[in-house]
Amino acid sequence: MEITTERLKIRPFKNTDLHDVFAIYNNDDSCKFLLHDKWTNEDMQKKFNKKQANSILKKESMLSLAVLYNSKVVGDLSVWYTDMKDTVEIGYSFSNEVAGRGLATEAVNSLVNKLFDEFNVHRIQAILDARNTASQKLCERIGMRKEAHFVQNYWNKNEWTDSIVYGMLHSDL
Secondary structure, eight states, rough: OOOESSSSSEEEEOOOGHHHHHHHHHHSHTTTTTTSOOTTTTTTHHHHHHHHEEEETTTTEEEEEEETTTTTEEEEEEEEEEESEEEEEEEEEEOOOGGSSSSSHHHHHHHHHEEEEESSSSSEEEEEEEHHHHHHHHHHHOOEEEEEEEEEEEETTTEEEEEEEEEEGGGGG
16 A cells, blocks of 8 residues: 655555664654553564565554655554454554654545545544543544543553544544
């Protein structure tokens, strides 16, 4: 899957993206609300190889896409099918250096449109750490609705955290 927007190119990861992606995931702030710890020099190649292997969206495998701005990877989009018919979940991470420019909104919005239009997805959802207000705002900017707030339902990084579920249907666009 490839997407081109006014400012961005979105495509599967390539070998040359490793160091740009490492810069995103080797950051405490970027990983604070993610399910994994920050990448290290020791594990970056293994973790990057997994992203690179996820180049096609299938029922049994996730899709990982690089978001390029001025030829540099500044973001990572992920999509995977849930157990519910024609339903996908999305996830995303972006470099702090591009915060506040609307690039994440542009990227995620274009992905959502592509999923509805070309993959005939019925529902798209995002499940996030309730403390991640930037991610909540992004979901709301692209038209997702807050559907649930679960209190201390997820054990992650040695603490109980709240989760928020956002969702949207094609008719919400």
